[in-house]
Every structure is written in structure tokens, then in C-alpha cells.
């Protein structure tokens with residue numbers, strides 16, 4: 001069973017309002033939507049007929065009269081899938097994008113699309129099995145690399161061998177029997193923060209993901225800006241040193257070759273083995289390996305070498321961001337992704353460099369903050385992205 005689609009832009013506006021602001025009375029629902037009372041009533045009745053909206057009992061309304069509250073159909077379900085470099089997250093949400101269930105599993109994206117997508121589909125089917133009688137309206141999918149958005153396929157993703165041109169959207173749509181949408185994971189995380197996180201009131205902002213790699217979601221006037229080929233915001237491959245380490249993309253001295261999760265892990269292992277960091281040497285001896293988060297733990301514990309690693313990384317990242325801020329004049333910069341959690345020193349360093357390097361006019365009112373949603377940003381954003389597509393008219397409005 002598939003979900004009906006809205007028929008005109010008024011219905012789209014009503015559905016999106018119910019999604020973003022929650023259940024309303026008929027009178028409240030019409031506020032700010034330019035429709036006569038009778039037209040509004042007709043559109044609402046039609047949405048109920050289509051099964052997109054339902055009456056949910058009584059709500060106290062203005063003027064003391066009690067009226068029926070309207071809400072999006074309680075049977076509608078959306079899936080958000082966030083495929084990362086080393087894990088896959090799947091969440092089931094209702095039409096208002098409240099997460100009802102969220103599961104995560106370790107799987108390496110380099111094992112290729114068949115293996116990873118099969119795992120994601122297994123997780124999705126398990127979540128759906130617990131929800132009999134509901135309608136799966138769509139699935140949004142994020143992948144850790146550039147995506148041709150119109151085709152729903154990854155394009156030459158550096159850390160995803162075997163994924164280039166793979167029909168990811170087609171696979172999900174066919175397997176789950178619903179509309180699907182695929183985008184870069186950074187773009188979906190940006191949308192997640194926009195829908196339910198710290199960027200809720202921001203119309204123009206940057207979301208910087210520091211994970212295994214580094215990328216940037218660019219939101220302009222509430223829309224994700226993807227560029228001509230879907231590679232807008234791929235800041236991890238901006239060169240910061242023409243004599244630096246070799247990057248997964250084949251170039252030299254890229255930002256993420258300095259400061260992605262993979263780079264931090266490499267540097268942490270080197271520091272531990274050479275004895276430059278006592279904390280990391282000890283951790284390596286205890287656990288047998290190191291991850292980027294260990295650098296954060298070492299820095300928080302005051303290990304001087306680890307503090308230097310975090311400061312240097314924050315400075316290089318801050319320099320790149322200062323350029324972006326001067327260029328785009330965003331109203332907010334959000335730092336997210338696993339490595340962003342390595343401690344307050346990183347945020348302090350990024351702030352200091354951006355405020356120093358960008359022009360005062362661009363930074364006069366520019367908060368630089370941490371993601372609020374953490375691991376949930378991706379799945380909520382993926383659900384939001386497919387929701388935007390479902391709650392649109394065939395003409396795209």
C-alpha cells in the first residue's frame with residue numbers, strides 16, 4: 001500500500017505545517033495560509049479523504065469552543081537510513097518525524113553496496129515488522145560520499161569502492177516498495193539539525209561533519225545547496241598544504257588528510273609508538289589499537305602532545321572555515337560527526353581562528369556551535385528529505 005500524494009500547493013503547505021508544528025485545530029491550521037474559510041475546509045476534507053490527515057479528538061480552541069484537532073495520519077511511517085564509513089543507522093519515524101525506533105550496526109562501507117544495503121534492509125524490515133497496519137511512505141538514505149542527486153547514485157566516492165554509479169535509490173525503492181531518495185550524509189545531517197536540532201531557526205548555515213572524513217552541508221534559504229554535480233561542500237579535499245600527507249582521493253595535503261578521523265588515528269598510532277604521547281602509548285599497550293576518540297581523551301587528560309594535535313587540527317579546520325565564512329556569510333556554523341566530540345579545545349580553536357581570520361561583518365553575529373542531535377542528525381535528516389519529497393506536488397512545489 002502506498003501513500004497518496006497532495007494535489008496542490010495549499011495541501012502541501014497544510015501538510016508541512018502539521019509536520020513541523022504538530023496537531024492544530026482547523027482555525028489555527030489556516031493561520032498565515034492564504035485561503036478563504038470554505039476553501040480551507042475543502043482542502044482539509046480532501047486531505048482527510050486521501051488518508052493524509054486525520055481528526056484526533058478534541059482540542060481546546062480559541063474563544064472557548066472546543067474543536068477537533070487535526071494531525072498527520074498516525075499510520076504513516078518513514079525510514080531514515082544513514083550509511084557511514086564504518087556503520088549503518090536505520091530509524092523509523094512517524095509523519096511528524098518523531099523517531100520511534102533507531103538501530104545501529106557496525107559495517108564497513110568498503111565491503112561494497114550489496115553487503116551494506118542488505119544489512120540496512122534487514123534492519124529496516126525488522127523495525128517495520130514491529131509496526132503492523134502502518135503505511136511506509138518513503139525512505140531517505142545518506143551515504144558518505146558525493147551523490148548524483150537526480151539519479152540517486154554515488155559518484156566516484158573516495159572511501160566507497162564499488163559504489164560508483166550503483167543504483168542505491170533504485171535498490172531501496174524496489175526492496176521496500178516505496179519512494180526513496182539518496183543524498184550525501186553531510187547534507188542529510190544538515191537537514192536533521194534544521195528540522196529538530198540547533199539549526200531549527202537558521203535559514204542560511206553550514207554544517208561541518210568531522211568523521212572519518214570531513215564534509216560540509218551548505219544550506220541556503222532553507223534549501224540544501226548541492227552544486228552542479230552534487231559535490232558542493234566537499235571541503236575535506238581543499239588543499240591546506242602542498243607538501244602534506246597523501247589523501248584517499250590521491251591528492252596531497254587535503255584537509256581531511258590532516259584532520260579527519262582516519263588522519264587522527266594514524267597520527268595517534270605514530271605518537272604512541274614513538275613515545276611522544278605517554279597517554280596514547282599506554283592506551284595502545286592496554287587496548288591494542290587506537291581510535292580518533294582516544295586523542296580527545298588524551299587531550300582532556302592534559303597529555304601535551306594530544307593537546308597539540310587537537311589544536312593543530314582545529315587551526316587547519318578553522319582556516320578553511322574562515323574562507324567559507326568570508327565567502328558565504330552564513331548565520332550559523334554547526335560542527336558535528338564523531339570526531340567533533342573530541343573535546344572543548346577543538347571548538348575553542350575553530351572559533352578563535354574563524355573570528356580572527358574572517359571579516360568582522362561576516363562574524364559579527366556568527367555562532368559556531370556543536371551539533372545537538374549527534375548520532376540522530378543523519379536519520380532524522382534522511383526522513384525529513386523524503387518527507388519533503390512526499391509532501392510536494394508533482395510539479396515539485
Ligand SMILES: [Zn+2]
Nearest residue numbers: 237247249254
Ligand atoms: Zn583529498
